[in-house]
Amino acid sequence: xxxxxPIKITRIGNSRGVRIPSAVINQLGLDRAGLTAEIRAxxxxxxxxxxxxxxxxxxxxxxxxxxxxxxxxxxxADGLADL
Numbered sequence: 628x629x630x631x632x633p634i635k636i637t638r639i640g641n642s643r644g645v646r647i648p649s650a651v652i653n654q655l656g657l658d659r660a661g662l663t664a665e666i667r668a669x670x671x672x673x674x675x676x677x678x679x680x681x682x683x684x685x686x687x688x689x690x691x692x693x694x695x696x697x698x699x700x701x702x703x704a705d706g707l708a709d710l
Contacts, residue, residue: 634645652658655675665672680688 632648634647636643636645647657656678657675661676663674663676665674
């Protein structure tokens with residue numbers, strides 16, 4: 628679903644900025660994430676960045692993934708031990 632709404636450009640010091648309605652910020656979770664801007668032929672696309680996980684959340688996600696790291700055991704033969 629595409630929703631369009633007007634945004635005014637405002638002066639912020641020597642720069643310019645835009646105001647995003649709080650309802651949109653809450654809907655997209657922008658209060659916890661930044662934005663990525665992409666210049667396109669037809670305008671500027673703003674996309675919400677994904678939230679970064681904390682160290683604890685990262686460790687938990689890695690544990691839940693149950694990835695096979697057994698091939699990492701062969702890294703001892705790659706010469707790094709001699710450094």
